Amino acid sequence: xxxxxxxxxRAMTAVQFAEEGYAAVSLFDSERVSxxxxxxxxHIDRMAGALYLPFEQSCPEAPLxxxxxxxxxxxxxxxxxxxxxxxxxxxxxxxxxALANDPRLIAVAEELSGRALxxxxxxxxxxxxxxxxxxxxxxxxxxxxxxxxxxKVVVTAWIPLSDAGPANGGLEIAARRQPAxxxxxxxxxxxxxxxxxxxxxxxxxxxxxxxxxxxDRFTPHRTLAAQATxxxxxxxxxxx
Numbered sequence: 001x002x003x004x005x006x007x008x009x010r011a012m013t014a015v016q017f018a019e020e021g022y023a024a025v026s027l028f029d030s031e032r033v034s035x036x037x038x039x040x041x042x043h044i045d046r047m048a049g050a051l052y053l054p055f056e057q058s059c060p061e062a063p064l065x066x067x068x069x070x071x072x073x074x075x076x077x078x079x080x081x082x083x084x085x086x087x088x089x090x091x092x093x094x095x096x097x098a099l100a101n102d103p104r105l106i107a108v109a110e111e112l113s114g115r116a117l118x119x120x121x122x123x124x125x126x127x128x129x130x131x132x133x134x135x136x137x138x139x140x141x142x143x144x145x146x147x148x149x150x151x152k153v154v155v156t157a158w159i160p161l162s163d164a165g166p167a168n169g170g171l172e173i174a175a176r177r178q179p180a181x182x183x184x185x186x187x188x189x190x191x192x193x194x195x196x197x198x199x200x201x202x203x204x205x206x207x208x209x210x211x212x213x214x215x216d217r218f219t220p221h222r223t224l225a226a227q228a229t230x231x232x233x234x235x236x237x238x239x240x
Contacts, residue, residue, distance in 0.1 A: 010111070017112040021177035021219035022205075025108055028099065028159070030210035037064060037161040039093025040086060040124060040231055044068075047085045053078055065162070065228035072130040083131060090124040091233065097122075099159060100235050105212060109155040109237050112214055117154060118240035125158075125234050127169035127226040135223040138174070138197060141236060142217040143183045143190035152238040158213040159233040165206040169226030171213065174200040178218035192220050 017023040041064045048058035058078070059070040072079035091100070099105070100122045110117050127135055141156045164170040174197045182196045197220060204224065207213050215221060 014112055017177075017214060017216065019177060020173075020175040020203075021216040022173050022175060022203075022214060022221075023112060024205050024207055024211050024213045026208075026210055027104055027108065027212040028102070028210045030208065032095075033099065033159065033161055033209045036093070036095035036099055036233070037231060039096045040064060040090050040161070041067075043086060043090040043093065044082055047082055048078075051078065058082075065230070068128055068229055069130045079130065083126065083128060083134070086124050086126065086231075088123075091122045096124070096233055099233055105157055105235060106237060108212070109157060109214060113155045113216070115154055116240035117237045119152075119238040121153075121236040121238075123234050125232050127223050127230045129226060129229065132225065135225065136221075138192040138194070138220050138222045139190055140178070140181050140183065140192065140218045140220050141215065143181050145181055145218075150236075153217050153236045154239050155217065155237050156215040157235040157237065158207075158215065159235070160207050160209060160211065160213075161231045161233065163206075163208045164230050164232070166204040166224060168228065169230030170204055170207055170224050171221045172202055172204050172224055173215070174220035175203045176200050177216055178220070181218050182220055
């Protein structure tokens with residue numbers, strides 16, 4: 001009976017992805033995902049320890065979800081340096097790499113997309129209250145369907161490292177699978193203008209820690225504001 005239930009759930013998930021361009025799948029143990037955020041905390045310590053600024057002024061006592069905001073209140077440039085460093089290199093942490101390389105991740109992505117996948121790009125992304133200008137506006141992960149570089153991405157897995165949703169830095173999605181990107185050559189920075197999304201339903205899925213939110217490459221989405229910093233591991237998977 002449990003197997004039949006699992007099969008029905010997987011079939012419904014596949015239908016949702018095919019029609020709406022996204023699907024949230026409970027994939028990992030929540031404690032494992034939360035522990036992986038420790039790689040980010042260690043990376044902040046490593047970077048802060050290499051600066052002329054005294055380490056104590058990097059707010060090491062603060063919770064990870066508040067630390068960059070507290071640093072920003074004292075030293076804005078240092079907070080921005082740490083933000084860039086996290087988004088550039090923190091994904092190399094051992095626990096984060098274990099999530100990105102978990103075979104279940106690509107298995108689900110291949111099942112949803114119906115395509116063989118090989119190769120990926122992995123990064124940490126964050127919604128940080130003190131840096132609202134760095135929240136992603138409406139975009140799709142493939143904005144130019146030219147078959148090269150980012151154009152080879154088929155499916156994205158967005159894995160929040162804490163509970164994420166409408167009130168805490170989740171994603172908003174224009175829920176309808178698209179045959180092509182909605183951004184045009186004239187759109188600045190590949191941002192999708194609001195008028196191109198007219199008539200599309202908007203959803204803001206709840207994604208508890210342990211969830212992987214899979215997005216089709218042309219699905220429009222944007223980052224929602226967060227009261228406390230929300231980190232996510234993002235895996236862009238490419239066609240084989």
